[in-house]
Amino acid sequence: MTTTKAGMRFAMALVLAAGISVPAVADDASIIVQSTTSTANSGLYDYMLPIFEKKTGIKVNVVAVGTGQAIKNAQNCDGDVLLVHAKSAEEKFVADGFGLKRSDVMYNDFIIVGPPSDPAKIKGDKSAGDALKKIAGAKANFASRGDNSGTHKAEIKLWKAAGVDIKDSSGQWYRETGSGMGATLNTAVGMGAYALTDRGTWISFKNKGDFEILVEGDKSLFNQYGIMLVNPEKCPNVKAKAGQSFIDWVLSADGQNTIRSFQLDGKQLFFPNAEAEPMQKAG
Amino acid sequence: MQDFAEAFRLAFTLVLSGDPDLLEIIGLSLRVSLSAMLISCAFGLAIGATVAVLRFPGRGAVIVLMNSLMGLPPVVVGLVVYLMLSNAGPLGFLQLLYTPTAMIIAQSVLITPIIAALSRQVLEDLYSEYAEQFRSLCVPTHTAIGALLWDARYSLLTVALAGFGRAVAEVGAVIIVGGNIAHLTRVMTTAIALETSKGDLALAMALGMVLLTIAILVNASVMALRSTAARHAYA
Numbered sequence: 001m002t003t004t005k006a007g008m009r010f011a012m013a014l015v016l017a018a019g020i021s022v023p024a025v026a027d028d029a030s031i032i033v034q035s036t037t038s039t040a041n042s043g044l045y046d047y048m049l050p051i052f053e054k055k056t057g058i059k060v061n062v063v064a065v066g067t068g069q070a071i072k073n074a075q076n077c078d079g080d081v082l083l084v085h086a087k088s089a090e091e092k093f094v095a096d097g098f099g100l101k102r103s104d105v106m107y108n109d110f111i112i113v114g115p116p117s118d119p120a121k122i123k124g125d126k127s128a129g130d131a132l133k134k135i136a137g138a139k140a141n142f143a144s145r146g147d148n149s150g151t152h153k154a155e156i157k158l159w160k161a162a163g164v165d166i167k168d169s170s171g172q173w174y175r176e177t178g179s180g181m182g183a184t185l186n187t188a189v190g191m192g193a194y195a196l197t198d199r200g201t202w203i204s205f206k207n208k209g210d211f212e213i214l215v216e217g218d219k220s221l222f223n224q225y226g227i228m229l230v231n232p233e234k235c236p237n238v239k240a241k242a243g244q245s246f247i248d249w250v251l252s253a254d255g256q257n258t259i260r261s262f263q264l265d266g267k268q269l270f271f272p273n274a275e276a277e278p279m280q281k282a283g
Numbered sequence: 284m285q286d287f288a289e290a291f292r293l294a295f296t297l298v299l300s301g302d303p304d305l306l307e308i309i310g311l312s313l314r315v316s317l318s319a320m321l322i323s324c325a326f327g328l329a330i331g332a333t334v335a336v337l338r339f340p341g342r343g344a345v346i347v348l349m350n351s352l353m354g355l356p357p358v359v360v361g362l363v364v365y366l367m368l369s370n371a372g373p374l375g376f377l378q379l380l381y382t383p384t385a386m387i388i389a390q391s392v393l394i395t396p397i398i399a400a401l402s403r404q405v406l407e408d409l410y411s412e413y414a415e416q417f418r419s420l421c422v423p424t425h426t427a428i429g430a431l432l433w434d435a436r437y438s439l440l441t442v443a444l445a446g447f448g449r450a451v452a453e454v455g456a457v458i459i460v461g462g463n464i465a466h467l468t469r470v471m472t473t474a475i476a477l478e479t480s481k482g483d484l485a486l487a488m489a490l491g492m493v494l495l496t497i498a499i500l501v502n503a504s505v506m507a508l509r510s511t512a513a514r515h516a517y518a
Contacts (some may be wrong), residue, residue, distance in 0.1 A: 206481060
């Protein structure tokens with residue numbers, strides 16, 4: 001009988017230990033921001049969130065996924081604020097009633113990076129469309145995100161504008177990695193493929209190899225970020241007050257200056273362009 | 284090769300400097316995976332022992348199912364737990380998504396089949412040795428299960444460690460239900476995935492080495508515990 005008792009005690013200890021180690025539910029003074037890998041990987045949040053947290057005592061937890069997944073998560077009410085970069089998808093999100101007012105936050109730009117051998121000879125092209133046409137013409141490897149993210153959506157738009165049908169070439173020279181920006185860049189560098197990336201991720205990316213920026217500065221490469229509160233009417237769990245105060249701060253002169261002052265390797269990564277209210281314009 | 288040398292250097296620097304961020308991540312990794320292991324043992328051993336001792340129709344199918352579930356892809360487990368815990372899901376009211384608790388749940392779901400399947404095999408082998416004796420003494424089933432669990436405790440420890448190993452090494456489930464939030468749900472594997480995506484391969488590799496070292500330490504301390512206990516038992 002003693003063996004049974006010992007066994008029971010063992011089992012009880014297991015259950016007890018397991019019970020104790022389960023932590024308490026997160027406290028109220030914290031919000032979840034569904035955002036993109038491009039903003040998180042660049043280190044922007046690590047830089048600006050402590051400033052906001054110190055001011056307000058509100059802890060901001062960032063879930064960094066592709067824009068497509070971020071919007072999906074927010075539609076499931078699993079977040080308080082959405083900060084992503086796919087304007088038409090954001091506007092649809094608001095129009096469908098999932099989010100409240102959408103505001104511009106900042107922009108950076110997309111660039112086309114590639115190997116120095118540049119098989120499609122696109123270096124210095126002023127038009128992104130021309131560059132993509134040349135890549136398609138040369139059947140040079142191109143690594144796409146292929147994950148329905150903001151960057152992927154922008155890339156699809158560029159191909160369409162360039163009049164190239166990439167569907168037929170998928171798996172040949174057009175390679176969809178189905179992963180985040182960093183993973184796609186790792187793949188591109190690995191197989192010497194061109195890739196479209198946001199400048200912020202590229203500047204902070206450490207595994208560049210001998211890759212360089214080949215095309216930049218075209219207006220169609222503009223990358224706008226937007227912010228919005230998840231609709232508390234659709235999602236009663238949304239911490240509307242804390243979420244709104246985060247949005248207000250990001251759009252305020254203080255928040256915008258914080259974004260402006262964020263640098264990596266001496267380069268500014270994001271350019272704030274929130275529509276300032278008259279009072280804040282002076283600051 | 285340059286990355287490897289850099290990774291070794293970084294791993295040493297990280298560990299020796301006692302970087303508070305790293306310690307936090309290691310602490311959470313251990314907390315989540317050890318908790319998941321304990322919970323899975325509570326359920327898995329009970330299931331494993333029951334299936335080992337009882338004979339019932341469909342038992343073969345249950346064993347096949349248990350063994351197959353050992354191959355559950357973490358990302359599928361993560362997805363299922365996400366859909367359950369999401370605010371749009373049936374358990375959304377618990378508000379557990381993006382917390383360490385959600386990660387413990389996901390890893391528990393992932394490794395309970397491993398512990399159940401492996402312990403079933405261990406206990407069934409032992410049971411075939413004991414069965415005649417149990418019958419002759421008319422030992423009731425629950426007493427028999429207790430005796431088997433106790434006598435197989437050292438083998439079951441290895442089973443538990445197999446579960447822990449799987450839990451601490453997986454990334455697919457915790458990154459979906461935890462969200463890899465800094466200072467809240469970031470663990471070793473999600474940090475490694477993050478550094479890889481930032482292209483900082485040396486740092487990612489260094490973190491991998493640290494993770495391996497932790498796994499070795501956990502296993503070594505369990506082995507030490509086991510041999511101490513065994514010495515006392517036979518002294």
